[in-house]
Amino acid sequence: MAVAIAAARVWRQSRILGQAALLLLLRRPGARGLAISHPHRQQEQQFSSLDDKPQFPGASAEFIDKLEFIQPNVISGIPIYRVMDRQGQIINPSEDPHLPKEKVLKFYKSMTLLNTMDRILYESQRQGRISFYMTNYGEEGTHVGSAAALDNTDLVFGQYREAGVLMYRDYPLELFMAQCYGNVSDLGKGRQMPVHYGCKERHFVTISSPLATQIPQAVGAAYAAKRANANRVVICYFGEGAASEGDAHAGFNFAATLECPIIFFCRNNGYAISTPTSEQYRGDGIAARGPGYGILSIRVDGNDVFAVYNATKEARRRAVAENQPFLIEAMTYRIGHHSTSDDSSAYRSVDEVNYWDKQDHPISRLRHYLLSQGWWDEEQEKAWRKQSRKKVMEAFEQAERKPKPNPNLLFSDVYQEMPSQLRKQQESLARHLQTYGEHYPLEHFDK
Amino acid sequence: MAAVGSAASWLFRLRAAGAEGHWRRLCGAGLARGFLHPAATGKDAAQRRQVAHFTFQPDPEPREYGQTQKMNLFQSITSALDNSLAKDPTAVIFGEDVAFGGVFRCTVGLRDKYVPVKNHSTFYLYEFDYYFGVHVQNMEDSCTGKDRVFNTPLCEQGIVGFGIGIAVTGATAIAEIQFADYIFPAFDQIVNEAAKYRYRSGDLFNCGSLTIRSPWGCVGHGALYHSQSPEAFFAHCPGIKVVIPRSPFQAKGLLLSCIEDKNPCIFFEPKILYRAAVEQVPVEPYNIPLSQAEVIQEGRDVTLVAWGTQVHVIREVASMAKEKLGVSCEIIDLRTIIPWDVDTVCKSVIKTGRLLISHEAPLTGGFASEISSTIQEECFLNLEAPISRVCGYDTPFPHIFEPFYIPDKWKCYDALRKMINY
Numbered sequence: 001m002a003v004a005i006a007a008a009r010v011w012r013q014s015r016i017l018g019q020a021a022l023l024l025l026l027r028r029p030g031a032r033g034l035a036i037s038h039p040h041r042q043q044e045q046q047f048s049s050l051d052d053k054p055q056f057p058g059a060s061a062e063f064i065d066k067l068e069f070i071q072p073n074v075i076s077g078i079p080i081y082r083v084m085d086r087q088g089q090i091i092n093p094s095e096d097p098h099l100p101k102e103k104v105l106k107f108y109k110s111m112t113l114l115n116t117m118d119r120i121l122y123e124s125q126r127q128g129r130i131s132f133y134m135t136n137y138g139e140e141g142t143h144v145g146s147a148a149a150l151d152n153t154d155l156v157f158g159q160y161r162e163a164g165v166l167m168y169r170d171y172p173l174e175l176f177m178a179q180c181y182g183n184v185s186d187l188g189k190g191r192q193m194p195v196h197y198g199c200k201e202r203h204f205v206t207i208s209s210p211l212a213t214q215i216p217q218a219v220g221a222a223y224a225a226k227r228a229n230a231n232r233v234v235i236c237y238f239g240e241g242a243a244s245e246g247d248a249h250a251g252f253n254f255a256a257t258l259e260c261p262i263i264f265f266c267r268n269n270g271y272a273i274s275t276p277t278s279e280q281y282r283g284d285g286i287a288a289r290g291p292g293y294g295i296l297s298i299r300v301d302g303n304d305v306f307a308v309y310n311a312t313k314e315a316r317r318r319a320v321a322e323n324q325p326f327l328i329e330a331m332t333y334r335i336g337h338h339s340t341s342d343d344s345s346a347y348r349s350v351d352e353v354n355y356w357d358k359q360d361h362p363i364s365r366l367r368h369y370l371l372s373q374g375w376w377d378e379e380q381e382k383a384w385r386k387q388s389r390k391k392v393m394e395a396f397e398q399a400e401r402k403p404k405p406n407p408n409l410l411f412s413d414v415y416q417e418m419p420s421q422l423r424k425q426q427e428s429l430a431r432h433l434q435t436y437g438e439h440y441p442l443e444h445f446d447k
Numbered sequence: 448m449a450a451v452g453s454a455a456s457w458l459f460r461l462r463a464a465g466a467e468g469h470w471r472r473l474c475g476a477g478l479a480r481g482f483l484h485p486a487a488t489g490k491d492a493a494q495r496r497q498v499a500h501f502t503f504q505p506d507p508e509p510r511e512y513g514q515t516q517k518m519n520l521f522q523s524i525t526s527a528l529d530n531s532l533a534k535d536p537t538a539v540i541f542g543e544d545v546a547f548g549g550v551f552r553c554t555v556g557l558r559d560k561y562v563p564v565k566n567h568s569t570f571y572l573y574e575f576d577y578y579f580g581v582h583v584q585n586m587e588d589s590c591t592g593k594d595r596v597f598n599t600p601l602c603e604q605g606i607v608g609f610g611i612g613i614a615v616t617g618a619t620a621i622a623e624i625q626f627a628d629y630i631f632p633a634f635d636q637i638v639n640e641a642a643k644y645r646y647r648s649g650d651l652f653n654c655g656s657l658t659i660r661s662p663w664g665c666v667g668h669g670a671l672y673h674s675q676s677p678e679a680f681f682a683h684c685p686g687i688k689v690v691i692p693r694s695p696f697q698a699k700g701l702l703l704s705c706i707e708d709k710n711p712c713i714f715f716e717p718k719i720l721y722r723a724a725v726e727q728v729p730v731e732p733y734n735i736p737l738s739q740a741e742v743i744q745e746g747r748d749v750t751l752v753a754w755g756t757q758v759h760v761i762r763e764v765a766s767m768a769k770e771k772l773g774v775s776c777e778i779i780d781l782r783t784i785i786p787w788d789v790d791t792v793c794k795s796v797i798k799t800g801r802l803l804i805s806h807e808a809p810l811t812g813g814f815a816s817e818i819s820s821t822i823q824e825e826c827f828l829n830l831e832a833p834i835s836r837v838c839g840y841d842t843p844f845p846h847i848f849e850p851f852y853i854p855d856k857w858k859c860y861d862a863l864r865k866m867i868n869y
Contacts, residue, residue, distance in 0.1 A: 155616070189649035198648045205615065206648035210639045216605045217640070220612020220620065227539070227594060227618070246632070250605030257600055258609075413650045414685050416709040419738065419786035422685075 077284035080331055081311060082301035086360055088368030090306075097306055097313075101375050107148060107305055108370060109384065110168045111140035111363050116388045117173065118163075118336070120396055121180055121194075125340040129400065130180045134195045138303070138335030140164050141362025142267050145308025146328075149316060150235060155225070156204045157218035157236045159211065160195055161267065161334075165237075169202040173392060177399035184446050189413070190405045211242040215251030215264070219325075222260035226323050233316045235263045240329075241272025243286045252293040255325035263315045264295070264327045267302065269334035274347040287329035295327045302330030303362040306369075333360070406446040407433075499667065499719065500855045501759040505726035506696055506743075512729035521721040523695035523728045524553040524660070527702040528621065530732035532561050532595060535619050537656075538706070539595050542606055542623030546598045550625060551662055551721050558596035607633035607659060611641050614654035614711070621706060624661040627715055628675040633659075641711040642686030655709035660702070663691065663715035664756050665807050665853055670846035673718075676755070676808040678784045681713055682817060688712040688737055689784040693758040694720070695728045700735030701782065708737060717755040740788035742795065746777035749801040749863060752792060752818060754781040757805050757854070764859040771860075774867055784814055792818065793825050800831035801866050805854050810838040832869035835862045 054063060083095045090096045099107075118135040125133040136143065143164025150156075156165055163176070174185065179197050182190035188198055188206065198206025205214070218236035225232045242248060243266055255262050266286040270277055283289065290297025296318075300307045308330055315326035333356040337344045344353070370376035411426040412418060418426075433440060508515055518526060531538045540554060548555035599606050606622050613620035624630045630637075637659070645653035665674045681689050688710055692698035698716065705712035717724075743758070744765060751761040758780045765776035777795050781787060796802050802822055804815035815836040822834060837854040845852050 157612075187649050187651055188647070191649060192647050196647070198651050200651040206644075206652055208640060208643070208647060210635060213608065213636060213640050216608025216636070217612035217615065219605075220609035220614075221616050222612070223539075223609070224537070224613045224616040224618040227537070228616075246604055247608060247636075250600075250602045250608060253600045253602065254605050254609050258597070413646045415688075415786070416645065416653070416655060421786060421789060 072283055072288075078287045078297070078299045078329075080299050080301050081307050082304045083306035083310060084304050084365055084369060086365060088365045088370075088372060090369075095306075095310060097310055099306075099309070101373070103148065104366070104370065104373075105375065106168070107144050108363070108366050108376070109388070110144045110164060111305075111366065112384065113173075113388045113391070114140055114143070114164045114167045115363060116385075117167075117176060117392050120389075120392050121177075122336075122340065124180075124396065125194075130194050132194045132340055133180065134160055134339045135336035136161055136163055138333045138356055138361065139267055139269055141305040141366070142265070142302040142308055142330045142332055144168050145302075145305040146235065146237075146263075146265055146312040146330075149309050149312035151232065151316075153203055154232050154316070155218075155221050155234045157214040157221070157234065158204065158207055159214065159238045159242055159267075160207050160209070161239065161269075162237045163195065163197065166197055166199060166202065166204055169199075169204070171197070171199055171202055171204075173395035174398065175199070177395050178402070181399045181402070182404060183399055183402035184405050185399075185402060186405070189409045191409075212238055212245035212247040212251075214238070215242075215245075215247050216254060219251050219255045219258070219260050219262055222255065222262035222325075223258055226259070226261055231320055233261050233263055233319045235265055235312075237265045237267060239272060240266060240268040240270075240277060240286055241275065241280055243289075244280060252289065252295060252325070252327070256294045259323045260325055261319040261323050262325045263312065263319055264290075264325060265312070266327070266329045267332060268329055269302075269332045271334050271338070271344075271348070273338040273342060274344070276347075285329055285331075287327060290327035295325050297327040297329070299329045299331060302332030303360055303365060305362055305366050332362075335361075404445045407442075499723060500850070500853055501756060502763060503694070503720060503724045503759055504762055505724070506694060508727040509696060509729060512733040513731045515727040515729050517725060518695050518699075518728040519720075519722050520692075520695045520698055520716065520724045521551050521553045523699040524702060524716060525555060525557065526728065526730065527699040527706070527732070528554060528557055529560070530703065531619065531621065531706050532557060534732070535706075537618035538621060539597070539613065539618065540621045540623070541597050541599050541609070543601055543625050544598060545596060545623050546593075549623065551716075551718065553623070553660075553716075553721075554596060558593065561595045603629055603632040604636055607636040607641070610657050610659065611636060611644070611654045611711075614657035615644070615652055617656065619656045619706060620654075620658070622657065622659045624659060626673055626675075626718075627661040627663040627677050628672045630659075630661055630677060630713075634680070637681065637687065637711075637713070638684045642684045644686075644711075646686060653709070654711050656706075657711040658702075658705045658708075658714060659712070660714045660716060662718035662721075664717045664719060665844070665849065666719045667849065668846065669718075669844070670849075671843045674807075674844040674849075676715070676806060678715060678754075679808055679812055679814045679817075682785045682814050684785075686710070688786065689715070690737060690782065691715045691717070691755040691784060692782070693717070693755055693780050694724050695726050697735060697780075697782070699728055700733050701737070703732050704734045704737050707734070712737075715755065719756055735782075738783045738786045738788055740782055740791040741780045742777060742791065743780055744776065744778040746775040746799065748774045748776065748799055749803060749866060750777045750779060750792070750795040750799045751859075751863075752779045752781055752802065752804045752815075753806065754784065757807060760854070760856050761803075761805055761859060763856045764863060767856065767860050768863055768867075772864065772867060774863070776863075781818075787818070789821055789825070792822060796822055796826045797829045800829050801835075802830075803835040803837065803859065803863055803866060805837040805859050807839050807853055809841045810836060811841050813838050832866045835866050837862045 083090060085091055114136055121133045122135050124130050139161060143162050147165040147168035178185035179188055180194035196207040215236055215238060218234050222234040268285055272280055287297045287299040298311050300311045311328050315328060319326050335353055335357050411422055528540060544550055545554045546558050603624055610620040610622035641654050641657060664676050678689050681687060690701050690705055690712060692701045702714050705714045753761045761778055765778055768774040768776050777799055779795060804818050806813055806815055815838055819834040837859045839852055
């Protein structure tokens, strides 16, 4: 609430939206916990030709007789909520979530384990062991802070750079690796490129490569949750680049009009492969789009795991209670390359990357916090680095050794049942391999 | 032939005129007001708009499904949707303008009908329960028909994406795309997402409880953007099913099967049949199996394959062939475009040795090419003549030239005659 008021004050000062905006931002819930939206209010008004008020069904606004274009305010945009400074010190004690030691240690260990796994798997692609990989360097705070604020059963729709959410939900290293290697243990049955994780048990919907397609899907899932009185929220992650897709616009608009309990979580990490934000949008980032849809919005420091946690926690509480969407734009920086197919030195300076790696990293910031609390020290740090590396290496070696799934799994799950024509194609491959099998890598595949 | 034509047109106008007042009250969308109105009671015959290029032939009253009622195509759709909402508490219907009843009246009455009654029984829905771990109860606290049949913003990619998301949780999503011509913004969601959801997740997730319904095909004056038959685009996409009914009885059974099928389905509804097709349809729910073509008339000399409205065209071609050429035709309604019933068509062509396939969609890359290619592979030595395709031309669907564009009975008859004389 305090946050919304602060945001509203900024809006009022910049005279962008005025009173109506304040109402939008502080939309009060109706009798059923449903927000009362403007069009309904509009339609309840009595029509009178003596009144000089606008009667248009399309907007709830006053007349103005001065020609004035609304100035999009990009010089001083929506402020960035943070709890810790860059040295990990709490700035405003009333915003301190006062999380217990075990929980904060879990944050730290999740982020660092992810970081370790990223290093090893990135290397393994360089060595030709897996075909492709995407690291999460610099964005671990956005994953862990948000995941920690949700219920374990809240459904997650991700884009591809949210492995930390799964890590926080204790997805085993073995399964991360199995998917990247496409081996027999992969729950995805070897069908997708690496990092396209999915886990039904942990309520993490399988990743797909097309960007932003998950956004309207997440809204549909949230609608179903609302109908089921499930008291669940759906969270949908996407980058600032994906937010340019039509599907993003569709998702935001549907969530608002259909009153869905969903958190839209945008990781604004500065780049969409090589495209910087200055070429991605001209407005004030993604958070500024929220009010355009009638969505409560906030911008947070994505490298401050407590800020991410607080914002997500409050958004979750209200989204479920009030059946309305929330938009969180987490500002962060993509320290790594887009993927193993990218060399970002082609479009940004090493100095820029180093700044973020050395001076504003979510892991270091949390480590400073832990140290100042006396919950961590150098020895534990050394021991944990060794232990986490060992865990990752073990899982890695195991994943390497396992065979790939049986080639018959090429044909199943297209439909729930296999159509007869597809079965014929499966049989024709089997016959083909009987004669030409030597030209295929059958020795690596399960019999 | 002229007598049949004018009788049909009189019936068409009479039926349409009777419903006009009611229709006007209900119909909001400007363009749809133009549809299904009778040809202007014009003075000059030359300026009168064309009568329909087909005559709808109702099937005999079905006996095995209980009490029947006279329904036209849109009423049979409403009946199927009504049955679905009644027996599946997770089912929701959404799209543009569905709340007031839809631009083709397919959802009339449904929004107001499904208000849960107090003391509603508790439902235990396994998949739904899996995601949300709750029994669906106390629905009257949060639900009225308003949350089961509702309008969405004007955004097809959103409609389908939203529908996929509902289906991922296990609830039944019935999405409407107002015209098949407007399905293309949703092409990515259908082809890249819905069709591949189960496969790419290793069967961890699926959106099988999604059905997309959409008005389809020529209507006399629809032109480029209210006449399209896009089934061929989707035929190339493993993972979805595409179904097209020829009549009210077929539509209800096939639509119910699509809704209950555990795979995402697209159900195209021939819009020209919405009011023109009337027959006895069972009131209770029933299923017609998917991926099963129907031999609606047996014959010896040539196999005719079509779907949707075109089935009625080839039916007439078959009687013309019998009368003028003494040729006996076997007529097959394909019903499901993918996965299609190869065996039934093969079996028929092995018997007759001649195949003619007809559809409104353009010739090149149309679904007739898939059928033709497969049949020549499987039945090459049985063929007495090249397989014939009578389709729309490779142009966008024209307005004023529609009578010349469509694969009418004369073109089909002529192609059949050439095949017989090959």
